[in-house]
Amino acid sequence: xxxxxxxxxxxxxxxxxxxxxxxxxxxxxxxxxxxxxxxxxxxxxxxxxxxxxxxxxxxxxxxxxxxxxxxxxxxxxxxxxxxxxxxxxxxxxxxxxxxxxxxxxxxxxxxxxxxxxxxxxxxxxxxxxxxxxxxxxxxxxxxxxxxxxxxxxxxxxxxxxxxxxxxxxxxxxxxxxxxxxxxxxxxxxxxxxxxxxxxxxxxxxxxxxxxxxxxxxxxxxxxxxxxxxxxxxxxxxxxxxxxxxxxxxxxxxxxxxxxxxxxxxxxxxxxxxxxxxxxxxxxxxxxxxxxxxxxxxxxxxxxxxxxxxxxxxxxxxxxxxxxxxxxxxxxxxxxxxxxxxxxxxxxxxxxxxxxxxxxxxxxxxxxxxxxxxxxxxxxxxxxxxxxxxxxxxxxxxxxxxxxxxxxxxxxxxxxxxxxxxxxxxxxxxxxxxxxxxxxxxxxxxxxxxxxxxxxxxxxxxxxxxxxxxxxxxxxxxxxxxxxxxxxxxxxxxxxxxxxxxxxxxxxxxxxxxxxxxxxxxxxxxxxxxxxxxxxxxxxxxxxxxxxxxxxxx
Ligand code: NOJ
Numbered sequence: 001x002x003x004x005x006x007x008x009x010x011x012x013x014x015x016x017x018x019x020x021x022x023x024x025x026x027x028x029x030x031x032x033x034x035x036x037x038x039x040x041x042x043x044x045x046x047x048x049x050x051x052x053x054x055x056x057x058x059x060x061x062x063x064x065x066x067x068x069x070x071x072x073x074x075x076x077x078x079x080x081x082x083x084x085x086x087x088x089x090x091x092x093x094x095x096x097x098x099x100x101x102x103x104x105x106x107x108x109x110x111x112x113x114x115x116x117x118x119x120x121x122x123x124x125x126x127x128x129x130x131x132x133x134x135x136x137x138x139x140x141x142x143x144x145x146x147x148x149x150x151x152x153x154x155x156x157x158x159x160x161x162x163x164x165x166x167x168x169x170x171x172x173x174x175x176x177x178x179x180x181x182x183x184x185x186x187x188x189x190x191x192x193x194x195x196x197x198x199x200x201x202x203x204x205x206x207x208x209x210x211x212x213x214x215x216x217x218x219x220x221x222x223x224x225x226x227x228x229x230x231x232x233x234x235x236x237x238x239x240x241x242x243x244x245x246x247x248x249x250x251x252x253x254x255x256x257x258x259x260x261x262x263x264x265x266x267x268x269x270x271x272x273x274x275x276x277x278x279x280x281x282x283x284x285x286x287x288x289x290x291x292x293x294x295x296x297x298x299x300x301x302x303x304x305x306x307x308x309x310x311x312x313x314x315x316x317x318x319x320x321x322x323x324x325x326x327x328x329x330x331x332x333x334x335x336x337x338x339x340x341x342x343x344x345x346x347x348x349x350x351x352x353x354x355x356x357x358x359x360x361x362x363x364x365x366x367x368x369x370x371x372x373x374x375x376x377x378x379x380x381x382x383x384x385x386x387x388x389x390x391x392x393x394x395x396x397x398x399x400x401x402x403x404x405x406x407x408x409x410x411x412x413x414x415x416x417x418x419x420x421x422x423x424x425x426x427x428x429x430x431x432x433x434x435x436x437x438x439x440x441x442x443x444x445x446x447x448x449x450x451x452x453x454x455x456x457x458x459x460x461x462x463x464x465x466x467x468x469x470x471x472x473x474x475x476x477x478x479x480x481x482x483x484x485x486x487x488x489x490x491x492x493x494x495x496x497x498x499x500x501x502x503x504x505x506x507x508x509x510x511x512x513x514x515x516x517x518x519x520x521x522x523x524x525x526x527x528x529x530x531x532x533x534x535x536x537x538x539x540x541x542x543x544x545x546x547x548x549x550x551x552x553x
Pocket of ligand 1 (some may be wrong): 058061098160196249323324468
């Protein structure tokens with residue numbers, strides 16, 4: 001894992017990147033055709049969402065065959081060609097390993113259903129209790145976490161959709177099978193792995209009833225045994241590969257655990273995805289709500305996670321967007337007049353922190369949530385379930401729709417906008433999910449006269465050339481300022497410091513410069529407004545959504 005601090009990772013949701021064969025679904029050949037575009041960004045690795053054989057009930061996170069490419073995305077030959085072509089431009093491949101659960105179409109589940117003892121032990125099969133389910137756990141997609149196991153007396157556990165059966169990691173044979181999967185893809189030249197919800201693999205020994213939702217999560221999240229599993233996974237698979245980059249998707253985790261998951265001396269993973277900063281627009285912790293984001297809370301969370309992970313030797317993945325989140329620009333920025341400035345400001349805020357930045361496809365051209373008008377426009381099972389649950393709770397259809405629209409995962413799954421055509425240049429055929437804003441936001445226009453893509457290029461370049469960014473420690477300042485998020489990056493063996501100022505609002509804002517920085521000469525490394533070198537005064541004024549990264553001595 002060399003130079004982790006210099007790397008930048010791009011995320012591609014294959015279903016929505018580019019459709020090469022006119023069926024309305026993106027595919028591997030489509031990605032190959034767009035390699036020149038990817039090359040321009042100068043990223044180091046691409047994380048691909050799952051394209052393995054799957055019935056697609058959860059868009060590929062329900063894997064029926066871990067060893068083959070789903071025909072709707074292409075063939076193994078396409079995959080090999082993709083790896084080769086990316087290697088030619090020095091871009092590595094990161095695959096999504098969904099090892100907490102598999103599809104109920106998977107041969108393991110089918111054999112278990114047929115009564116094969118070996119495979120019955122691959123899953124959590126339990127008898128009901130006095131006519132009730134084995135316990136009261138809830139699925140993260142709504143409804144109970146248990147479904148009837150064929151026509152037996154048993155139920156099987158699924159923390160997600162009923163077609164995603166949880167694998168019992170307590171069984172060493174299961175772990176061996178899963179490690180084999182990882183090694184198979186390593187043998188195809190893959191060095192990067194993203195492990196889906198990996199911190200829920202260590203369910204409590206006794207699957208007891210929970211007393212409340214918070215307690216419930218504790219029964220299967222971040223249990224000590226997960227660290228043992230990850231150490232085993234590391235030893236059995238990527239551990240000795242100097243090029244490996246791994247990231248664990250951590251559901252509701254803690255800083256202490258995240259340090260252990262990502263500290264090099266623990267031999268678990270390179271870094272963690274955590275989500276606390278993306279819950280600052282949840283009302284009382286409830287995702288399906290619609291409130292403005294809490295800026296002070298956002299700053300507090302960044303401060304806590306960045307500083308403590310730094311002190312503990314852990315490593316963060318830095319990101320605003322992914323295929324599970326509505327677009328950050330719609331949530332935290334401005335989709336109108338200041339779309340470009342706010343996109344650049346948000347990118348600056350995360351990219352210059354301590355960790356490894358991830359860019360979700362389309363972020364680099366400033367994509368925003370689609371403007372859908374009916375539930376029929378959405379595809380995701382989670383959104384459909386949420387709409388039902390909200391109306392059942394008494395909300396009107398319109399109220400429920402408004403909430404779903406603001407939080408649905410489909411927001412970011414919309415096809416990449418390549419140009420302003422009817423299907424955004426993504427496909428010749430009606431796409432599986434419709435684009436809506438391609439007339440205003442698309443790659444063609446962005447490359448011709450936009451400023452966001454160019455800004456991302458600069459951010460990526462900066463991380464590779466500035467040791468303060470790739471290796472520096474971090475300390476936040478202006479913690480009480482209601483508009484500015486600011487931090488310092490520093491190295492122990494140097495007097496140089498990088499100062500980053502970002503204005504999260506459309507109003508110009510003046511703040512006091514901390515005394516220790518006053519009168520220092522500064523050199524501008526990057527800004528989304530015109531900025532020149534100078535001397536720091538006792539106050540600074542930031543324009544709407546201004547981002548300012550300067551170096552001082
Ligand atoms: C996290 C993935 O990112 C999400 O898309 C999926 O639905 C769940 N894990 C379950 O695999």
